[in-house]
Amino acid sequence: xxxxxxxxxxxxxxxxxxxxxxxxxxxxxxxxxxxxARQRGEEMAAIEGVLHAxxxxxxxxxxxxxxxxxxxxxxRALDLIGRTLERTACIPADLASETARVTSLAQGIWxxxxxxxxxxxxxxxxxxxxxxxxxAAAALVxxxxxxxxxxxxxxxxxxxxxxxxxxxxxxxRMRPRLVALRExxxxxxxxxxxxxxHFAEGRQLGLARDLATAFGxxxxxxxxxLAVHPFSSGSGDDARITTRVVEGDPFNxxxxxxxxxxxxxxxxxxxxxxxxxxxxxxxxxxxxESQSRIYENQLGRSAxxxxxxxxxxxxxxxxxxxxxxEAFFATVNRVTPGFIRTEADEVHYNLHIMMRxxxxxxxxxxxxxxxxxxxxxxARFAADxxxxxxRPAHGMLQDxxxxxxxxxxxxxxxxxNVYAGCLHKALRAAIPDxxxxxxxxxxxxxxxxxxxxxxxxxGLYRPAEVIERACGFAPTEAPLLxxxxxxxxxxYRL
Amino acid sequence: xxxxxxxxxxxxxxxxxxxxxxxxxxxxxxxxxxxxARQRGEEMAAIEGVLHAxxxxxxxxxxxxxxxxxxxxxxRALDLIGRTLERTACIPADLASETARVTSLAQGIWxxxxxxxxxxxxxxxxxxxxxxxxxAAAALVxxxxxxxxxxxxxxxxxxxxxxxxxxxxxxxRMRPRLVALRExxxxxxxxxxxxxxHFAEGRQLGLARDLATAFGxxxxxxxxxLAVHPFSSGSGDDARITTRVVEGDPFNxxxxxxxxxxxxxxxxxxxxxxxxxxxxxxxxxxxxESQSRIYENQLGRSAxxxxxxxxxxxxxxxxxxxxxxEAFFATVNRVTPGFIRTEADEVHYNLHIMMRxxxxxxxxxxxxxxxxxxxxxxARFAADxxxxxxRPAHGMLQDxxxxxxxxxxxxxxxxxNVYAGCLHKALRAAIPDxxxxxxxxxxxxxxxxxxxxxxxxxGLYRPAEVIERACGFAPTEAPLLxxxxxxxxxxYRL
Numbered sequence: 006x007x008x009x010x011x012x013x014x015x016x017x018x019x020x021x022x023x024x025x026x027x028x029x030x031x032x033x034x035x036x037x038x039x040x041x042a043r044q045r046g047e048e049m050a051a052i053e054g055v056l057h058a059x060x061x062x063x064x065x066x067x068x069x070x071x072x073x074x075x076x077x078x079x080x081r082a083l084d085l086i087g088r089t090l091e092r093t094a095c096i097p098a099d100l101a102s103e104t105a106r107v108t109s110l111a112q113g114i115w116x117x118x119x120x121x122x123x124x125x126x127x128x129x130x131x132x133x134x135x136x137x138x139x140x141a142a143a144a145l146v147x148x149x150x151x152x153x154x155x156x157x158x159x160x161x162x163x164x165x166x167x168x169x170x171x172x173x174x175x176x177x178r179m180r181p182r183l184v185a186l187r188e189x190x191x192x193x194x195x196x197x198x199x200x201x202x203h204f205a206e207g208r209q210l211g212l213a214r215d216l217a218t219a220f221g222x223x224x225x226x227x228x229x230x231l232a233v234h235p236f237s238s239g240s241g242d243d244a245r246i247t248t249r250v251v252e253g254d255p256f257n258x259x260x261x262x263x264x265x266x267x268x269x270x271x272x273x274x275x276x277x278x279x280x281x282x283x284x285x286x287x288x289x290x291x292x293x294e295s296q297s298r299i300y301e302n303q304l305g306r307s308a309x310x311x312x313x314x315x316x317x318x319x320x321x322x323x324x325x326x327x328x329x330x331e332a333f334f335a336t337v338n339r340v341t342p343g344f345i346r347t348e349a350d351e352v353h354y355n356l357h358i359m360m361r362x363x364x365x366x367x368x369x370x371x372x373x374x375x376x377x378x379x380x381x382x383x384a385r386f387a388a389d390x391x392x393x394x395x396r397p398a399h400g401m402l403q404d405x406x407x408x409x410x411x412x413x414x415x416x417x418x419x420x421x422n423v424y425a426g427c428l429h430k431a432l433r434a435a436i437p438d439x440x441x442x443x444x445x446x447x448x449x450x451x452x453x454x455x456x457x458x459x460x461x462x463x464g465l466y467r468p469a470e471v472i473e474r475a476c477g478f479a480p481t482e483a484p485l486l487x488x489x490x491x492x493x494x495x496x497y498r499l
Numbered sequence: 500x501x502x503x504x505x506x507x508x509x510x511x512x513x514x515x516x517x518x519x520x521x522x523x524x525x526x527x528x529x530x531x532x533x534x535x536a537r538q539r540g541e542e543m544a545a546i547e548g549v550l551h552a553x554x555x556x557x558x559x560x561x562x563x564x565x566x567x568x569x570x571x572x573x574x575r576a577l578d579l580i581g582r583t584l585e586r587t588a589c590i591p592a593d594l595a596s597e598t599a600r601v602t603s604l605a606q607g608i609w610x611x612x613x614x615x616x617x618x619x620x621x622x623x624x625x626x627x628x629x630x631x632x633x634x635a636a637a638a639l640v641x642x643x644x645x646x647x648x649x650x651x652x653x654x655x656x657x658x659x660x661x662x663x664x665x666x667x668x669x670x671x672r673m674r675p676r677l678v679a680l681r682e683x684x685x686x687x688x689x690x691x692x693x694x695x696x697h698f699a700e701g702r703q704l705g706l707a708r709d710l711a712t713a714f715g716x717x718x719x720x721x722x723x724x725l726a727v728h729p730f731s732s733g734s735g736d737d738a739r740i741t742t743r744v745v746e747g748d749p750f751n752x753x754x755x756x757x758x759x760x761x762x763x764x765x766x767x768x769x770x771x772x773x774x775x776x777x778x779x780x781x782x783x784x785x786x787x788e789s790q791s792r793i794y795e796n797q798l799g800r801s802a803x804x805x806x807x808x809x810x811x812x813x814x815x816x817x818x819x820x821x822x823x824x825e826a827f828f829a830t831v832n833r834v835t836p837g838f839i840r841t842e843a844d845e846v847h848y849n850l851h852i853m854m855r856x857x858x859x860x861x862x863x864x865x866x867x868x869x870x871x872x873x874x875x876x877x878a879r880f881a882a883d884x885x886x887x888x889x890r891p892a893h894g895m896l897q898d899x900x901x902x903x904x905x906x907x908x909x910x911x912x913x914x915x916n917v918y919a920g921c922l923h924k925a926l927r928a929a930i931p932d933x934x935x936x937x938x939x940x941x942x943x944x945x946x947x948x949x950x951x952x953x954x955x956x957x958g959l960y961r962p963a964e965v966i967e968r969a970c971g972f973a974p975t976e977a978p979l980l981x982x983x984x985x986x987x988x989x990x991y992r993l
Contacts, residue, residue: 021545024538028526029519036530040719041737044518047775051515055549225534243535281541 008071009079013282015068016086019059020281024240026052031238031245035230046109057101061093078284081465085283092162095148096141104137108410115408122397124379131407132375135368138412142369156369159413163290164420166467169366172416175423175482176359182486184389186493187352190340193497197335204255204322212255212321213248213262216314220266220300221449222246223273235261237268241280244269255318256337260301267300268293270452274460284464290414292468294421295428296455302351302422303429303488304451308334308495309443317446335496342390344399351422351489353390358419360385361404365412424472426485428459431476502565503573507776509562510580513553514775518734520546525732525739529724540603551595555587572778575959579777586656589642590635598631602904609902616891618873625901626869629862632906636863650863653907657784658914660961663860666910669917669976670853676980678883680987681846684834687991691829698749698816706749706815707742707756710808714760714794715943716740717767729755731762735774738763749812750831754795761794762787764946768954778958784908786962788915789922790949796845796916797923797982798945802828802989803937811940829990836884838893845916845983847884852913854879855898859906918966920979922953925970 006014029052033045069087074080093101111130118127142155151158156169214229227239232247239245246265251257271287279285287293304310308331315333318325327333340350346357364381367373373381382401383394394400406414432454433439442450458475465471472480493499500508523546527539563581568574587595605624612621636649645652650663708723721733726741733739740759745751765781773779781787798804802825809827812819821827834844840851858875861867867875876895877888888894900908926948927933936944952969959965966974987993 017541018545018548021542022549025519025523025542025546028542029522032522032526036722038718038720038722038737038739040717041735044736044774047511048515048519048522051512052519054512055516223534224532226532228530228532241535242538243532245532280538 007073008068009073009075012065012068012072012086013082016283017281019056020285022052022056022059026056027238034232034236035247057093060089065090078279078465082283085464091148092145092150095144095150097144100137100140100144104141104410107133107137108408111408112405115402115405119398119402122402124397124402127402128375134408134410135375138410139369139371156366156413159369160416163414164417164468165289166469167291167416167420172362176362176419179355179482179486180359182490183352183356186490189499190352190493190497191342193499195497197332197339197496199339200254200256200325200327200336202326203252206250206252208321209250209255209258212317213258215317216259216262217246217266219446219448220263220270221452222266222269226273227269229262235265237265240272240286244272260305263305264297264301267297270300270455271296271460274456275463276461279463279465286464288464288466288471289468290417291420291424292459292471294418295424295472296460298421299425299428299455303425304443304448306337307440307443309440310448311337312444313446338496340493342392344394345403352493355419355422356389358415360389361415365407365415369412423482423485424480426482426488427472427476427478427480428455429488430484431458501567502562503567503569506559506562506566506580507576510777511775513550514779516546516550516553520550521732528726528730529741551587554583559584572773572959576777579958585642586639586644589638589644591638594631594634594638598635598904601627601631602902605902606899609896609899613892613896616896618891618896621896622869628902628904629869632904633863633865650860650907653863654910657908658911658962659783660963661785661910661914666856670856673849673976673980674853676984677846677850680984683993684846684987684991685836687993689991691826691833691990693833694748694750694819694821694830696820697746700744700746702815703744703749703752706811707752709811710753710756711740711760713940713942714757714764715946716760716763720767721763723756729759731759734766734780738766754799757799758791758795761791764794764949765790765954768950769957770955773957773959780958782958782960782965783962784911785914785918786953786965788912789918789966790954792915793919793922793949797919798937798942800831801934801937803934804942805831806938807940832990834987836886838888839897846987849913849916850883852909854883855909859901859909863906917976917979918974920976920982921966921970921972921974922949923982924978925952
């Protein structure tokens, strides 16, 4: 056995154990009896301990030094294993365990604070988490990550190759066009009606399954369950999705299902030769989000697809109080300013991200104190959204991310939207009659194209590279903005 | 940290990882998408590899040599860790991996053979498995296990302290009384009617949940799902049960639920101080089966409890075509000779076990060749049951056990019945008005007694010892036989 073979055999077991940890997480959010939470914490800690030991196993360095990759995929696998090893090795063991301990408690404290609208209850913990993440960033910078920038060193974990400077420049180009579009829409005098009524859980779930099928979700390698916060989980031949049901708002269930189908389709679409290797998962958060977003928005909220969905809604729920497919398209795509990121429409969504990105950079740089975050958040929200935050749960306490130490994660959501815009442009060029398919609910033709263009590569190419290869052009924000302006000009008669 | 503390901290992680492996097994039988089977095999192999490495970790011997137990529970934990280490260390690594490989394939081959009634398809694999188990038994005997007897060395894995000689003597005393009882019942001229009709799945499952609740199943630490072959899974604060539904036979669902509640109640009833230690699970297969059997039979099939169940059946299903609670009691307890062990009534069940016990001892001793097993099985069945086996799927191909190498496991089923008989005698003495509770569906009073007498101890005492402590007398087959003779004399007017 060569050093490369030994390394890959060892890595294969590590990937299998990582899949197990993921499945435990799925079980925790979908199936686990509530009384098992404490024990599950111990189980998760045990498997994470095994994974950490394997990812920093002393033999890895020897194998990496001696291994000769037989091909490009092998070379990329070696890069990824080495990168994980070096990043993990940068973080002192006591910092890693202290971060694990603090963030596991912080999530509960954040949830309590949000429920009680009590910023003060969360601030000491937030300050602690930020301190730990600043220490981690400094350790990573000292280890050569992030090119000397603390925020970039954290960002690198979610979107390798992205930089705060590049994102800031991109957001600088996006903001004026999004703000202008928002102003024109809100001043248009057009007000699509929201959907009202009661939509029974069982029927929503039945239709959600039909939508997953319409997008080509492979039920033989996945399943759909309920969860408080929808997510997808697993890679290879076991990529499960979840959704939630609000009986007054079926779009919540239906579009979160389509979104998660996008994530799962990416995992299920990866070439099986990469399974159980470092290339066997989606390559970054941004590329992952590009799949969920193009499924949800550019495809799922298109005029053609909503035309088909309108008919299915009436089949399932009877008269839904919407006059026809055009009105339904407008209802699905209503633009309404709101406090909550996860409920935002396509126009407002990236404005939410931009403010989080700016605020978290200031927090990590130490230029914004946690105690000043609420004021900074509320001022920025008033400036960008033209409204005053009415309560902390609708403001700085709304997202779980910072409590669990996810700094550098938010911008990958917008990057996903930007990538989705690029892929959508390329997809339309490649399949000129796409709308004819979508109008019949045949969204799987898009899945087929995305699988061949993006999904099958898994981790083979770097994030921006896989998008560029798929599109034939370097990714920029322009296609997303062009798409949004054209779509909403039609709906709002701008 | 003392050697004992180090050892117990290490063991705690091992126990947590073992729980994870168990949860994966649960997922595989209840939730896993069918296309994920191959990948799951790799995941299971990875976690089993981690567990094997930990159970034979070289540091264990050092710690065990230096550790001083602070109390009796600690001393017992050291015994159990040492025993697992020594048993595992006896088996050469290549024999262990070859057995894992062969048995994982053998289960599929057995299933094919059973589906096609094709003994020849199974024989080469069976011979291979028996060869591997004989090698394992020889290695264990050489390592001092089993007191020189190969079969005892295997049996010791499932029922520490039991011996083939002791079981054979016990079965020798049981057989005449069971055969005599069987003859009197079949000659009685009394023929309780079977239940007929259609019983909708949803209603069966609803009633199954009510039954689990009646026995005190802690839903905050468990759940009920469907599986092809019902089982229970997990320890500590997460002990889940499964059942199956046959719409023409609700007893299948209802009594398998009660049976699995018995297993899960044992796990959930263990004193939390033993959680995540070697004492944190049921102590043996026999004691485990005593809990499932006393729940299912002595309690669940009692006149008092079936009287309550009769009312619940009518609430749920309407008129079930049975005249009254007495007739229903007879219907639940119908004695019918049949080919299949898992469908056997209380009178026939142990006769099934005795023939498997005798046959597998001959196979392991090398006195019976696999090629001669079918003839031996059919001859013995004709002698004991007075009928000719009509097809191999109803004969030697009916059970999965031998295909996966479970030799020495079958007798623990009967031992469980014998222990259940003893515990039932003690329970009746301790709670004279038990029937008054059962007649109201209050089976949890029995759970409370069993928890205090048996379940809470987990692995603290050796199997026969925990039964003797609970009953106040050394376990024998007499209480079971007395109970069966009295119960069926009433039903069949003997």
